[in-house]
Amino acid sequence: MNVFYATLFAATFLFTCSSAIKEGETCVNDKSCDSGLQCGTCTGNVTVPPRCIRIRPHEPVRKVRGLPFNRYSWLMTHNSFARMGHKSDTGAVLLAPMNQQDSITVQLENGVRGLMLDMYDFEDDIWLCHSFHGRCFNYTAFQPAINVLKEVQDFLEANPTEIITIIIEDYVTSQSGLTKIFKASGLGKFWFPVSRMPNNGSNWPTVDAMIEDNQRLVVFTTKSSKEASEGIAYVWRYLVENQYGSDGMKNGSCPNRAESAAMNTTSRSLVLLNHFPDTPDLIEACKHNSAPLIAMMNTCHDAAGNRWPNFISVDFYKRSEGEGPPAAIDLANGQLVCGCNNIDLCKPKMAFGDCGSLEDSPAPTPTIEASTSTTAAAMGRGYKNSFADSDGQRLRFGWLLGTGVKKDASFTNNTTIILLRDWRAYDYF
Ligand SMILES: *[C@@H]1O[C@H](CO)[C@@H](O)[C@H](O)[C@H]1NC(C)=O
Ligand SMILES: *[C@@H]1O[C@H](CO)[C@@H](O)[C@H](O)[C@H]1NC(C)=O
Ligand SMILES: *[C@@H]1O[C@H](CO)[C@@H](O)[C@H](O)[C@H]1NC(C)=O
Ligand SMILES: *[C@@H]1O[C@H](CO)[C@@H](O)[C@H](O)[C@H]1NC(C)=O
Ligand SMILES: *[C@@H]1O[C@H](CO)[C@@H](O)[C@H](O)[C@H]1NC(C)=O
Ligand SMILES: *[C@@H]1O[C@H](CO)[C@@H](O)[C@H](O)[C@H]1NC(C)=O
Ligand SMILES: *[C@@H]1O[C@H](CO)[C@@H](O)[C@H](O)[C@H]1NC(C)=O
Numbered sequence: 001m002n003v004f005y006a007t008l009f010a011a012t013f014l015f016t017c018s019s020a021i022k023e024g025e026t027c028v029n030d031k032s033c034d035s036g037l038q039c040g041t042c043t044g045n046v047t048v049p050p051r052c053i054r055i056r057p058h059e060p061v062r063k064v065r066g067l068p069f070n071r072y073s074w075l076m077t078h079n080s081f082a083r084m085g086h087k088s089d090t091g092a093v094l095l096a097p098m099n100q101q102d103s104i105t106v107q108l109e110n111g112v113r114g115l116m117l118d119m120y121d122f123e124d125d126i127w128l129c130h131s132f133h134g135r136c137f138n139y140t141a142f143q144p145a146i147n148v149l150k151e152v153q154d155f156l157e158a159n160p161t162e163i164i165t166i167i168i169e170d171y172v173t174s175q176s177g178l179t180k181i182f183k184a185s186g187l188g189k190f191w192f193p194v195s196r197m198p199n200n201g202s203n204w205p206t207v208d209a210m211i212e213d214n215q216r217l218v219v220f221t222t223k224s225s226k227e228a229s230e231g232i233a234y235v236w237r238y239l240v241e242n243q244y245g246s247d248g249m250k251n252g253s254c255p256n257r258a259e260s261a262a263m264n265t266t267s268r269s270l271v272l273l274n275h276f277p278d279t280p281d282l283i284e285a286c287k288h289n290s291a292p293l294i295a296m297m298n299t300c301h302d303a304a305g306n307r308w309p310n311f312i313s314v315d316f317y318k319r320s321e322g323e324g325p326p327a328a329i330d331l332a333n334g335q336l337v338c339g340c341n342n343i344d345l346c347k348p349k350m351a352f353g354d355c356g357s358l359e360d361s362p363a364p365t366p367t368i369e370a371s372t373s374t375t376a377a378a379m380g381r382g383y384k385n386s387f388a389d390s391d392g393q394r395l396r397f398g399w400l401l402g403t404g405v406k407k408d409a410s411f412t413n414n415t416t417i418i419l420l421r422d423w424r425a426y427d428y429f
Pocket of ligand 2: 089090091092123138
């Protein structure tokens with residue numbers, strides 16, 4: 001262990017002294033990467049060194065405003081509250097799967113705008129919990145839901161142009177239980193009312209209207225009765241979503257989840273893409289969140305009647321080989337906002353689909369701001385199509401491997417790197 005830490009500090013020292021590393025280039029730790037990036041790789045392949053990977057989508061509303069809410073795509077975390085290393089607030093040891101690496105606050109800071117929260121009656125309160133035979137126990141209970149709602153409140157307060165969506169997996173039966181905690185958390189003032197949500201397939205209000213009216217919190221429940229009783233929107237009246245879990249990850253097919261209308265039901269204006277396995281897996285998430293995620297997004301786009309997802313829900317949202325969940329969101333936003341392959345190509349007032357000269361630009365030079373757009377650009381109009389063909393793949397991975405690999409070839413056979421990488425995979429402790 002001493003040797004390990006010594007090398008760790010040596011490496012950290014070495015790399016914090018050099019200039020910051022850009023997206024797609026090899027790295028040894030997060031500090032060596034430019035801001036907004038994280039050093040990582042999928043484990044299990046020692047020939048691929050860690051690279052600076054973007055963990056944050058570009059913010060579409062900062063790029064182009066004026067469009068309805070359903071013309072944007074938002075990164076969502078599955079079981080957002082189930083953070084690795086979390087101890088139950090009951091004091092018990094948690095015996096529940098963990099799906100994320102960060103607190104809600106850090107997720108929001110990293111551009112996550114959708115949260116999936118499982119809520120239960122517990123201890124005369126409402127808790128974020130996983131169930132065992134439908135019940136919440138000390139060893140599956142994370143924390144009182146109000147704690148997390150207060151984090152959301154703080155974020156909305158501090159960021160007056162941000163919009164957050166919460167989908168509650170709702171097991172709460174106590175009278176007005178949800179209403180009480182939302183009020184108590186101070187989130188009531190940001191509430192987007194059900195009466196403004198279209199249930200006939202028409203457009204949502206614009207993001208500008210939502211921001212102006214300060215109705216920047218969109219909440220859905222899985223309990224249909226609560227729409228009438230508490231004014232909390234029943235989720236499947238407003239969105240369609242594909243099958244969750246491992247059954248939803250079969251490449252080439254995109255069935256709807258049982259409770260949702262068929263994916264191509266256009267009377268639901270919103271589309272949600274689930275892409276995570278039955279059991280969360282930190283190691284495998286890296287692969288799941290990479291090429292297969294984009295492939296599934298394309299499959300579901302077709303199944304949903306040529307509609308791009310408004311929400312993409314994943315486990316361990318920061319894990320990918322590069323081109324992970326943030327790139328999926330950037331692609332969906334590009335398509336939704338301006339008909340291009342990346343939100344970076346969208347300009348205010350441009351004609352839809354007029355993606356401009358960027359598409360003909362020469363081979364990409366990875367830089368933080370331009371990297372994804374140049375990748376998309378290099379792959380041309382057919383990002384979606386070229387993804388499926390071998391040239392697209394080659395181009396894509398060719399760029400990913402990029403210049404950094406050659407430069408740092410010595411590091412590919414270096415136990416320091418291997419140690420760091422394994423350590424990195426477990427960075428929650
Ligand atoms: C490791 O990655 C390299 C480069 O992408 C690839 O050629 C090789 O097949 C991978 N090996 C395994 C075991 O996945
Ligand atoms: C569960 O946790 C609560 C504290 O939140 C404690 O009072 C109670 O005794 C615990 N129950 C068991 C069975 O450990
Ligand atoms: C859909 O509902 C909205 C009100 O929510 C209404 O303004 C609009 O005319 C309706 N559209 C259609 C096609 O029925
Ligand atoms: C919608 O998808 C179903 C299959 O899930 C298909 O049978 C149906 O024809 C589709 N409807 C439209 C309008 O495309
Ligand atoms: C998904 O399936 C298509 C063929 O339907 C194939 O071309 C593509 O490579 C597959 N993608 C992944 C990530 O397995
Ligand atoms: C491994 O990396 C360290 C820097 O962290 C370097 O000093 C050393 O020479 C490398 N060893 C090999 C075998 O490449
Ligand atoms: C890595 O280095 C060791 C000696 O330090 C050598 O035996 C081995 O062949 C090298 N592996 C590769 C893939 O270069």
